Amino acid sequence: MHGTRANKEWLRPWLEAYASRGYVAIGLDSRYHGERADSKTAYQDALISSWKKGDTMPFIFDTVWDLIKLAEYLTQRKDIDPQRIGITGMHAWFAAAVDTRYSVAAPLIGVQGFRWAIDNDAWQARVDSLKPVFEAPGLVSQFDAAYSVPVTAPRPLYLLKGAKDPRCPLGGLVVPLKRAKKAYKKTASPRNFKMETLTNETDELRSEFLHVLPCQRSAKVLVKNCTLFLLVSNLLITGAMETHEAVHFRSQFLHALLSRRSAPVPLVAECSKPVANPVFQSAVPSLAATESCPKEHMDNLKSMLKEENIHLHTEAGEQGRLPLLILSLKDKSVERRPAVVFMHASDANKEWLRPFLEAYASRGYVAIGLDSRYHGERADSKTAYRDALISSWKNGNTMPFIFDTVWDLIKLAEYLTQRKDIDPQRIGITGISLGGMQAWFAAAVDTRYSVAVPLIGVQGFRWAIENDAASKIARIDMGKSEIDKEVVKKVWGRIAPGIASQFDAPYSVPVIAPRPLYLLNGAEDPRCPLGGLVVPVKRAKKAYKKTPANFKVWDLIKLAEYLTQRKDIDPQRIGITGISLGGMQAWFAAAVDTRYSVAVPLIGVQGFRWAIENDAWQARVDSLKPLFEVARIDMGKSEIDKEVVKKVWGRIAPGIASQFDAPYSVPVIAPRPLYLLNGAEDPRCPLGGLVVPVKRAKKAYKKTPANFKFVAEEGVGHTVTSFMIKESSDWFDKFLKQGNMTSH
Missing domain, CATH: 3.40.50.1820 (Alpha/Beta hydrolase fold, catalytic domain)
Structure with a gap:
């Protein structure tokens, strides 16, 4: 009206x-x-x-x-x-x-x-x-x-x-x-x-309106004419309004996307043909990880799959044609199914995602793979993506790094929510590396993606600039002899406006709340350094305060609740193990939640306070070097010292070097079976820091001594060995298999 x-x-x-x-x-x-x-x-x-x-x-x-x-x-x-x-x-x-x-x-x-x-x-x-x-x-x-x-x-x-x-x-x-x-x-x-x-x-x-408006009009028209009309859409899509910060973020981000759009076109899906020889712009990535994706066991799975090859028109021009590969089980039922969108890594394509798509389709999903901009069917050469990045830097009229593909994902969400075989309330998105970044931003800007799992993609761009991480574009144009932070800042601002400022991880990650979000990164990933995630994760935890799914130990507590409710699991026989960081998480989960009845932390248990007091903290700190470097700078130190280490532990894991340290948290697991397996030469978990915890644990297990064991494997550093794997397996068999629980 x-x-x-x-x-x-x-x-x-x-x-x-x-x-x-x-x-x-x-x-x-x-x-x-x-x-x-x-x-x-x-x-x-x-x-x-x-x-x-x-x-x-x-x-x-x-x-x-x-x-x-x-x-x-x-x-x-x-x-x-x-x-x-x-x-x-x-x-x-x-x-x-x-x-x-x-x-x-x-x-x-x-x-x-x-x-x-x-x-x-x-x-x-x-x-x-x-x-x-x-x-x-x-x-x-x-x-x-x-x-x-x-x-x-x-x-x-x-x-x-x-x-x-x-x-x-x-x-x-x-x-x-x-x-x-x-x-x-x-x-x-x-x-x-x-x-x-x-x-x-x-x-x-206008902010309330724009965050649900992937509108095909100029930003000027939107600002002048639009007020609130699409709020009804948001109520129907999400079921609840979100914070003003989230709304404001989406408004700004959509303005950025609209600033470099081609002419609008109707949202049309056309049938296309399968790709015989998909374009890879570098060496073909390994399929080992994708092929390990869990799938339902089915004889002749491939014959049971329905395959769709589609071109979806998202805007005018060649890059406005979005190639899709969609797999689902052949099923005559009219039931709407959940869907997951998969995003490939740099230089790959949607065909590389096929093992993922087949696995998810076998489990009842509609699985969607797509070629991001200048990849796969959208690449006219093996340097298409690199050429597009350089063109974006020189001309400033496109955003091939992340943002243009996010526009495609907004239009894809429109298409998927209209399909009769997809439940519009259950559309997830994931991606790897570049695809992880695209999944992250798509979920941030479009609430129709109800679950997001970016893999090795989320990072702090501003943090990376300030800590001398670099890109490889535009040095020559700026007359620089080498790439420096000025070059990096200029490039990001040119090819992805706002990515190192108002759209960076500290702002774009929290706005995904309260929708489920799981960030999976490598601890040693130089492209996504952990230091750049300290602030985003802190803000995300605050945003998810009512649904704190981002805190890993808390995840394990909630997981225990879920597992004890499953009809196929004996709630009295749930074990937990983990390696390195996972070992630490298993240790603390077992300490805080008695539903984990058997625990085997591998190369994880250590004495944080002991390491500080005995100047043996360097190896553990080196595994998180960017984080401690930020703390050093903030504290005005010329180098990382024990004061910095103590401050960081107290900040990111309060109590881990005091009341929650190994001397206190290991013994409380008693009398439940606990097997600590470390390397005798492990610099991250030095043996000196385990003397007191082991002594106290033995005292706690005095009435059930067979339930506690500690082994430091000779000649082994911070690595998992076949001995550790076999020992942990035998320990679980001993205490969790029926008939072997007399000492527990």
């Missing part, structure tokens, strides 16, 4: 944006507006006539009648789902109140308390907007907000108000809001109602 003195044509940008996303978008002229106006004063004249004759109700009510009749028409159309009709605009409030066929409502700066305004002498601004006349029967009595807002329950209703709006003063909404909350509570749907007061009406309302 348009505003006063406007018309349905003014709504066209919204209608086009909605239609591009698969909606049937309807704009209409309210009474005495647009085609229904015979002059520029038609609405004003109608109001005066209503006052004088009392035979019409042009202010709201007559148009509400039209909306009731419109609902009758829309529910009869074969192309519209009668259960999913939303409405926005001032008239939306009353139409939703009187007609339950409007299943979702988002009135914008319209809901107000008319009676309250009169009683509290706060009516002037509204009256000034309708100066010739301002009465409509019942507005200040039985149809006022206090009565008409609550009756919308339990249908989703979102009220957005400007805090300083004189036409809709907040005081008039105290009673309506109180009654609405009560109504939504009574109907067991409290999450379906929300009211938000925005302090900066124009900017914040």
